[in-house]
Each structure stands twice: as structure tokens, then as C-alpha cells.
Amino acid sequence: MRILNKKIRILNSAQVNGLDRDVKERIADIIGKENITDEEIELKTYSYDASLSRAMPIAVIHLNDIENISPVVKILYENDIPYTARAAGTNLCGAAVNLKGGVILNLSRLNKIHQIDTDKRLAVVEPGLVNLKLQEELEKFGFFYPPDPASQKVSTIGGNIAQNAGGPLCLKYGVTANNVVKLEVIMPDGTEKKFSIYDNGPDISGLICQSEGTLGIVKKAWLKILPIPKFTKTISACFENIEDSMNSVIDIVKSGILPRAVEEIDRMSIDSANENLKLDIPNKTDSLLIIELDSNSKEEIESQYKEIENILKNNKALTINSASKKEEIEKLWKIRKESYPALARISPNVFVEDGCVPRPKLVEAVKGIKEILNLYKLKAGLIFHAGDGNIHPNIIFDERDLEETKRVKKAGEDILKLCIKLGGTISGEHGIGVEKRKAMNWLYNMETLNLFSNIKKEIDIKNLLNPDKKIPISHGQIQKIERQEIPLSDNAKKILMELKVRYNTKQKTQISQSNKEPQKNNLQILSSQSLNRILDLDRDNMTITLESGVKIKDLKNILKKDGFDIELPENENDTLGSIIATKKYINLKDLIISMDLSLYNGDLIRYGSKAIKDVSGYNIVRLILGSMGAFAFILSATLKIKSSKDNACDKIEKFEIKTDNIFYDETIFRIKKAFDPENYLNPWILENYEQISNK
Numbered sequence: 001m002r003i004l005n006k007k008i009r010i011l012n013s014a015q016v017n018g019l020d021r022d023v024k025e026r027i028a029d030i031i032g033k034e035n036i037t038d039e040e041i042e043l044k045t046y047s048y049d050a051s052l053s054r055a056m057p058i059a060v061i062h063l064n065d066i067e068n069i070s071p072v073v074k075i076l077y078e079n080d081i082p083y084t085a086r087a088a089g090t091n092l093c094g095a096a097v098n099l100k101g102g103v104i105l106n107l108s109r110l111n112k113i114h115q116i117d118t119d120k121r122l123a124v125v126e127p128g129l130v131n132l133k134l135q136e137e138l139e140k141f142g143f144f145y146p147p148d149p150a151s152q153k154v155s156t157i158g159g160n161i162a163q164n165a166g167g168p169l170c171l172k173y174g175v176t177a178n179n180v181v182k183l184e185v186i187m188p189d190g191t192e193k194k195f196s197i198y199d200n201g202p203d204i205s206g207l208i209c210q211s212e213g214t215l216g217i218v219k220k221a222w223l224k225i226l227p228i229p230k231f232t233k234t235i236s237a238c239f240e241n242i243e244d245s246m247n248s249v250i251d252i253v254k255s256g257i258l259p260r261a262v263e264e265i266d267r268m269s270i271d272s273a274n275e276n277l278k279l280d281i282p283n284k285t286d287s288l289l290i291i292e293l294d295s296n297s298k299e300e301i302e303s304q305y306k307e308i309e310n311i312l313k314n315n316k317a318l319t320i321n322s323a324s325k326k327e328e329i330e331k332l333w334k335i336r337k338e339s340y341p342a343l344a345r346i347s348p349n350v351f352v353e354d355g356c357v358p359r360p361k362l363v364e365a366v367k368g369i370k371e372i373l374n375l376y377k378l379k380a381g382l383i384f385h386a387g388d389g390n391i392h393p394n395i396i397f398d399e400r401d402l403e404e405t406k407r408v409k410k411a412g413e414d415i416l417k418l419c420i421k422l423g424g425t426i427s428g429e430h431g432i433g434v435e436k437r438k439a440m441n442w443l444y445n446m447e448t449l450n451l452f453s454n455i456k457k458e459i460d461i462k463n464l465l466n467p468d469k470k471i472p473i474s475h476g477q478i479q480k481i482e483r484q485e486i487p488l489s490d491n492a493k494k495i496l497m498e499l500k501v502r503y504n505t506k507q508k509t510q511i512s513q514s515n516k517e518p519q520k521n522n523l524q525i526l527s528s529q530s531l532n533r534i535l536d537l538d539r540d541n542m543t544i545t546l547e548s549g550v551k552i553k554d555l556k557n558i559l560k561k562d563g564f565d566i567e568l569p570e571n572e573n574d575t576l577g578s579i580i581a582t583k584k585y586i587n588l589k590d591l592i593i594s595m596d597l598s599l600y601n602g603d604l605i606r607y608g609s610k611a612i613k614d615v616s617g618y619n620i621v622r623l624i625l626g627s628m629g630a631f632a633f634i635l636s637a638t639l640k641i642k643s644s645k646d647n648a649c650d651k652i653e654k655f656e657i658k659t660d661n662i663f664y665d666e667t668i669f670r671i672k673k674a675f676d677p678e679n680y681l682n683p684w685i686l687e688n689y690e691q692i693s694n695k
């Protein structure tokens with residue numbers, strides 16, 4: 001959610017008495033006194049980001065060396081001073097303002113590239129590095145880093161990681177969290193940790209992504225880089241109405257072709273941008289679709305182009321243009337890139353909403369958004385990542401008109417509610433921060449919100465690191481909105497009930513994919529065997545939802561009969577639940593978009609949906625991957641599928657569990673406490689848990 005604000009207004013000027021002199025001196029000894037300031041003019045500069053939220057910090061600390069983050073944080077922690085990391089300040093949800101009047105840590109000067117390793121396909125960078133700077137360096141080696149937010153000229157890798165930023169290319173290559181391999185993190189108390197997707201146990205690096213700077217500060221990041229594909233083809237198509245354009249998107253996805261980008265620009269946005277660009281767009285055009293293909297094979301691109309051209313024609317495209325040369329491609333993209341700044345030029349303020357729906361719901365979503373805009377007598381340009389179902393209505397208005405501003409906020413809320421009702425979510429990429437905390441109540445049940453709160457409380461015991469963000473301050477009073485979602489099966493309900501009973505009778509559980517003997521006498525097996533149903537195969541959305549007891553080889557057979565496939569091996573005898581719990585294949589992190597879980601006491605956790613992108617909440621999927629059944633019972637999951645025409649399974653990467661030291665880190669014990677405080681599920685996995693948690 002974002003208001004492009006031309007006037008800085010301090011809404012919360014809760015200025016505390018500044019930093020204690022002793023604290024200031026200790027920090028100045030580390031970073032130099034010129035790098036710590038409490039002058040009002042500078043405090044005001046750091047009191048806002050690209051959202052509506054404002055809050056004055058008591059000091060701004062500019063860091064020039066990544067090695068200084070930890071000692072500075074340790075001093076703040078010892079002295080109970082709230083602090084917030086800040087990079088370029090372009091986030092759109094108030095994630096980088098310090099609500100408690102604490103300290104802002106400016107990380108934007110920490111911008112070194114430590115290594116570009118094209119053999120290992122990794123770049124190791126500091127958090128303040130601007131996304132585009134990295135791209136420019138990589139280009140010299142013929143490589144790129146896929147996440148490409150529209151803000152990439154200014155936004156940083158650290159900010160992108162914290163917000164799990166996306167961009168046009170994320171349709172094919174995944175969002176930031178899919179492209180981060182390892183992180184060096186400063187924890188809230190100042191200790192340093194390294195987390196990698198290849199660690200034994202749950203994937204804490206995946207949790208840090210999308211945590212909006214509330215669980216740790218990224219000191220260094222290992223990013224996946226890829227060779228620039230040899231061939232690219234960009235297609236633009238004009239439509240008389242946006243419904244035809246959205247139907248084309250659904251048909252393209254259904255065809256099994258995975259373009260690297262599918263972007264939508266509506267009439268109002270076209271007109272705003274075209275005032276300067278003067279492109280030849282038919283008068284009747286209501287919608288422009290930009291589709292980009294890439295491949296190392298010219299033949300593949302040309303055959304995909306032909307198929308897409310037919311789809312566009314069948315959906316009544318008025319014109320279809322294509323380009324393969326750099327200058328021509330840039331010309332086609334120009335209108336997409338210019339349309340947002342053009343809207344910002346024609347109006348004092350622009351409010352960007354960010355909802356995401358399952359792709360087949362795009363037509364309904366666009367129709368509903370138009371009705372909401374009419375109801376509130378507002379105008380908006382629709383510019384969005386259509387291939388992901390990630391919709392951005394850009395509402396133009398004048399913030400000085402308080403009545404109009406109220407209508408804008410109401411419309412924004414109604415749009416989010418609509419996305420939830422359609423089975424989607426409240427943020428595809430911009431995050432929750434301060435501004436969408438209320439909307440979290442509409443999306444999640446109380447048990448899931450409690451789990452998020454518990455994770456934050458366990459990792460940041462003193463609630464000092466970017467406090468009061470992402471999670472509603474008090475939940476339970478605001479009603480969850482009825483969502484189109486896949487109902488729980490009767491057998492899943494039985495599992496919830498069984499765990500409730502076991503909790504009430506203090507019976508500990510061993511979770512298993514079969515009914516074998518338990519490892520220890522005091523344990524009772526709970527098997528996923530009864531959870532053997534495919535709950536939903538959504539051919540238009542290219543997703544499948546299945547219960548955890550389904551065997552992967554059976555899943556593959558079912559999909560193949562229907563002309564689909566999934567990036568998992570043939571003849572895999574294990575069940576879905578088992579391969580998730582053991583993180584048997586690393587690429588599961590890129591396949592799973594939602595999960596239903598039961599906690600130790602039978603509480604139902606529903607995380608994610610059939611929407612392809614979702615940055616609300618902490619990334620529960622990444623915590624369950626590799627959790628060895630010690631956190632929760634997996635009931636079902638939704639996974640991305642592909643066409644069986646696409647027979648490349650090059651992303652399957654087997655994970656070998658190192659037998660020593662299954663869970664090695666205290667952070668994992670803390671997360672265990674958030675999920676299963678009394679160690680009811682697979683209790684032997686965290687053998688020392690009880691000693692450590694009683695400390």
C-alpha cells in the first residue's frame with residue numbers, strides 16, 4: 001500500500017529525549033561520531049518511507065562497515081533501545097519507520113560486491129547494494145539476478161530480501177526468497193548467524209526473507225545468479241477490453257508456456273504514459289499486454305511465439321507486435337515503465353494497492369476493482385504483474401482533500417477484501433509493515449496470527465528490532481473474511497481432533513507416513529496414511545493441492561494422465577509429507593505455495609493460498625521444510641505444476657541430510673518453542689530442547 005507523498009508530514013512526533021550520552025559515546029567509538037546524528041532535520045528525513053506512515057526516530061546511525069552492525073546492535077540491545085534497519089526507504093507499507101521512536105540504522109552505504117562466482121552461480125553482496133548496480137556488474141559476465149522490482153534503480157538487496165520483493169521476471173524465475181541461497185544475519189541481540197537453504201533442519205534463511213526486518217538484519221547475502229538467456233522475444237498486444245486480455249493470460253498459463261514476464265497496462269495508464277511517448281496505439285484499446293519469452297533455443301522461442309500469437313488472436317487482440325532486438329524490445333517496454341511515473345505526474349498523490357489472486361480469478365478481480373473504484377468515485381490506472389495474478393490499482397488523488405483520502409483508503413480496503421474473497425491475499429510483493437496490519441486479521445485465523453506473534457517473541461525476546469510491524473497488535477477482535485478456499489477433508493479434521501485429544505491427555509506423538517512401531521514407548525504413532533486425496537487440480541492456475549499422505553509417484557502418474565507434471569523425481573516412494581519434512585528435494589522451496597498444518601494441540605494453521613505470490617506473514621512453508629515433523633503435522637499443500645510438454649526436470653536437487661547434529665542452532669530451538677512449546681511432536685528430534693528451553 002503506498003501513497004506517493006509530495007509533502008512530508010510528521011504524524012507521530014513521539015520524540016523521546018534522544019540517545020543517552022553514554023550510549024551515544026560507545027556507539028561513536030565504533031563508527032565515529034560523525035556517523036551518528038540526532039539533528040531534527042535529519043531525523044525528519046528518516047521519519048518516513050514510501051508509505052503514509054511517519055514516526056520520528058531519536059537518532060540515525062550511518063553504518064560504513066558491515067563488521068560494525070553487530071557491535072552497534074549489541075549496545076542498543078543492552079540498553080533496550082528499539083531499532084529499525086533502513087536501506088533505500090522505498091518500501092510501500094511503513095516497514096522502515098521506527099514506531100517506537102528508537103534508532104534508525106542506515107545500511108545504504110554497505111554496498112560492496114564481495115564475489116561473483118559464475119561457476120557456482122553465486123554473487124555474495126552487502127545489504128545496501130542497489131539491485132540495478134548488481135545487475136550491471138553481472139551483465140559484464142553475461143549473468144543476471146532474476147528479482148527485478150520496478151524500484152530496482154534505488155532499492156537495495158537487503159530491502160528486497162526483507163520484503164521478499166518481486167518484479168516482472170519473477171513469473172519464471174521466482175521472487176527474492178527463491179533466489180537467496182544463504183544469509184549472514186545479525187540477530188536481534190547482536191549475535192551473528194549464518195543460515196542457508198542447505199542447512200540441516202528448517203530453512204531460517206527463507207524465514208528471514210519476507211520478515212520485513214523484524215527477525216534479523218542481513219549482513220551479507222549469497223544470491224543465485226543465472227546466465228543471460230541467448231534469445232529473448234517481447235510481444236505486445238492491444239485489446240478492446242481488459243477481460244479479453246486477462247483471458248489471454250489464463251490461456252497462456254494453461255498452454256504450459258512459461259514466459260518470463262506477463263504484464264498488464266490499462267487504458268488510463270497507457271494514456272498517461274503516451275502523452276510523452278506518442279506510441280501508435282489503436283483508439284479502441286482498453287488494455288495492453290506485454291509478454292516476454294526467453295530461451296537458449298531460437299526454435300523454442302519461435303514455436304512458443306506462434307502458440308501465443310494464436311492465443312492472443314483467439315482472445316480478439318486488436319494488434320500484436322513482437323521484437324527480438326534490444327532497441328525494439330526497449331520501445332515495447334517503455335510504456336510499461338513510463339506508466340507509473342506518468343500517473344504520479346498527473347496527480348498530487350498515487351495510492352498503490354497490492355493484492356494477489358489465483359490467476360483464473362483475474363477477470364473477476366478486475367471487474368470487482370472497477371466496481372469499487374466507481375462506488376468511491378475514484379480513478380486508477382491498473383498496471384500489474386498479470387502472469388502472477390498480482391494486481392496493482394494505482395489510485396490517483398489529492399491527499400489535501402481529506403474526504404477524498406478517506407475514500408481512497410476505503411477503496412483500498414475493499415480491494416484487499418475482494419482479493420481475499422477470491423481466494424487470494426493482501427500483498428503479493430509490497431509487504432504488511434504498519435499499513436496492512438489490520439488486513440492481516442481479515443486473512444488469517446487467530447491461531448495462525450498467534451503463531452506469527454510467537455515466532456517474533458521467541459526470536460526477538462525484547463521486541464526491539466523493528467517492533468510492532470507485520471502482525472496486528474491485538475488480534476481476535478476483527479473478523480476473518482470468508483475466503484474461497486479448499487475445505488479440509490474429513491480425515492484432516494480427524495487428525496486435528498486426534499491431536500487435540502492427545503494434547504489433553506498429555507500423549508506425545510511420533511508423526512509417520514506409515515503405521516510402524518514408535519521409536520520410544522512413550523510415543524504414539526500418528527500416520528498420514530488416511531490423508532491420501534488430491535483435493536484440487538486447477539488446470540487454469542497450474543496448481544495442485546494434495547494431502548500429505550499421497551505418494552509422489554502416484555502424484556506424478558495422476559498429473560501425467562492429465563498432461564501435467566511436477567519438478568519431482570519419478571518413482572519416488574515417499575509421501576508428500578515425508579519429502580517436505582525431510583527437505584528431500586531443495587526445489588520444494590520453489591514449488592510449494594500453501595500449506596495446511598495442525599499444531600501439537602490440534603490448532604489449524606492455514607498459510608498461503610492458490611495465489612502464486614504472497615508476502616503476508618512469516619514464511620511458514622520454509623520453516624516446515626526440513627522440520628522433521630518436530631514443528632507441526634502437515635495436512636496438505638498446494639504446489640506449482642507444469643505442462644508435461646516441458647520435460648526438463650533440471651531444477652530437482654536432492655538434499656542429503658548430514659547425520660550429525662540434525663538441528664544445530666539455538667534459533668531452531670526458539671522456533672520449536674513457537675510451534676510446539678511442550679515438545680509434543682517428534683520429541684526426540686530436538687533432544688536437548690527441554691534443557692535449553694528451560695534456561
Ligand SMILES: Cc1cc2nc3c(=O)[nH]c(=O)nc-3n(C[C@H](O)[C@H](O)[C@H](O)COP(=O)(O)OP(=O)(O)OC[C@H]3O[C@@H](n4cnc5c(N)ncnc54)[C@H](O)[C@@H]3O)c2cc1C
Pocket residue numbers: 049050084085086087088089090091092095096107127128148149150151154155156157158159160161162163164165166167168212213214216217218219429430466
Ligand atoms: C516506484 C516504486 C516501485 C516499486 N516497485 C516494486 C516492485 O516492482 N516489486 C516489489 O516487490 N516492490 C516494489 N516497490 C517496493 C520497494 O521498492 C521494495 O519493498 C524494496 O524491496 C524495498 O527496498 P529498500 O532498499 O527501499 O528497503 P527499505 O524500504 O529501506 O526497507 C524495507 C524493509 O527492509 C528492512 N531492511 C532493510 N535492509 C535490511 C537488512 N539489511 N536486513 C534486514 N532488514 C532490512 C527494513 O527494516 C524495512 O523493514 C516499489 C516501490 C516504489 C517506490
